[in-house]
Amino acid sequence: MANSRKKIPTILCSKELLDKAFKKASKIQKKGFDNVDKNKKTAISKISVAGDIISSNLAKYVKAFPSFSKTSQFEMELIDVILGIDKLKKSLGALNWCSAKALELEKVYLGKVKKAQNSEEISRLRREFYGRLSSLVDQIDQDLKFVAFARDKLKELPEIDPTVPTVVIAGFPNVGKSQLVERISTARPKIAPYPFTTQGIGIGHFVVGRKRYQVVDTPGLLDRKLEERNKIELQAILALKHLADVIVFLIDPSETSGYSMKDQLALLESIKTNLAGIPIIEIENKSDIVKIESPRMKISALTGDGIDDLLGLIIEMLDRTRKANNSEPIAI
Template sequence: MDPMSVWFTNVLIHPDTNHPVFEKVPTVLTAEEIIDKAFRRARSVSAPQLKKTIVRIRAHNLARVFTVRDVVVGVLNRYINGFPRAEALHPFYRALLDLLVDINQYKKSLGALNWARSMVERLTERYHRRIKGAPDKETVDALRREFYGRVASVLKQVADDLMFLASVREEFRKIPHIDPSLPTIIVAGFPNVGKSEFVRRISTAHPEVAPYPFTTKGITVGHFERNGRRWQVVDTPGLLDRELEDRNAIEMQAVLALSYLKGVILFILDPSETCGYPMERQRRLLDQVRREFKGLPLLVVENKCDVVRTDTPNLKMSALTGEGIEEVLSTVEWMAGGV
């Protein structure tokens, strides 16, 4: 397949879902904390100014019932809407999330919160009706307390799910701020071949370091604009800078999640070998990356041409002097489907 049709295939099979903002995921309270919060708020509801005693008592207790409902449903809504739906995630995020948390448990826990929310709504309706028809203060009080007990019991039934979601929130922090809807240059190559130098040179702002699952250094993400289009450039220390056979299955999955991005892999070779790795090893890694990332077009470029310039047909550049960079970028752009 030529690079152009690979590009279009990628665009077609990967829906451009919105970039979920994982930092906006709310902190998750425990079941106990939600119960306390709801009952505390309900206690502070003052009695309405009504003349007839039983009417006032019913209205007061109903106001407390509705307050409990509002607090609990409000909190649950925040979680149900704040945690991204697994199905709606871009495949890139889904692949990473899959490595970090048990996706089935994740779906089940969000489903459990949905269940709890509708239970609390139903209980509110039921006790609303019963309190409205209650003849005296004792009955009203007893019904209100019964409602409290049942709401608390619903929340206790989802206590484990709340705890699980609280832990998921921590895992979300490890998901990098990469926007899968942007065209991306994924930079690969052995250490010291000039990857960072290249990313720094083409990025408009200072590239940011983002966490990435199963890497210690994280990845570097830079941005630039070209012909009115915003691009992302990702440097992947620890991911695409050594032989792939050295990795275990989980690390490999973290590496391969990158193939869900759309864009071009830029494989940097250093024929000067001042990086400390002989060309033979560098080419072996190149072959592996080419094999593993079949879905993405790959461009090979020889860096440090200010030191050594070979007579191969590969593009040449110097990330240090800037020579050849323009041609690299326009080739990347062409491979990614043109302007």
């Protein structure tokens, strides 16, 4: 799915789709042995072209969406959080329905036009077909708009390779997760002095010798129940659950993030309980401002202090803990 979603074409709304169909049909002029024959052949061709364009474009949209059966569990859940799988399936179903209906309508009107006796009737039937085709497509306008939105969202999703050893950076908002990801990987996330800067999952890489590792930046988490978590936080939870071979839990003892140590440590405990089995490295960030007494490793993602040691530890743990396939890290 990761690559196929990049190929989904631009999804037109109902008005654009109808304009496209009618514009193409309007250019058609056929010859005939008399006026009625000419008008009939022209109308038949216009109806076929307009109906076919609508039907084939809708079918193309549906087909371009990746098959859910081939999507990984992580991506399924991520799409469900961001878009709603049922909603997406329903809208794609509506496009499919409309595609078949357009062909059906086309067939009915082609039959009627063939039997028509005079030019007035031919032109009335052609107009009637256009009107009915328009209201058919207008009926699925909301679905087209949702599918267009879904297409854009799917394109934004990061490319994740499940076979590459992966460290997920988690913690409260504003503690410096993105700053750390930027420092240790190829990712260039947005870093800002306010919470909830990161709104989705970001992926970066780093390479040591011939081995490649994946770093996942996540949105900030608050210490609260799963039912209360919003779409943004749920993405972080999914990354922790499905992608992490190792978790780096970043703590901000300076509390300049705006969150207390007590709350941050409570979140750490709940992650430990809920994701038991995934090794967690507890790190204190912003050591350039505040260092507290504790056995935890201290770093400054801002100045780079302590980063080499942390990276060494991450690599050591990733090499020891291979979740995906239990295989060796991929050599590049």
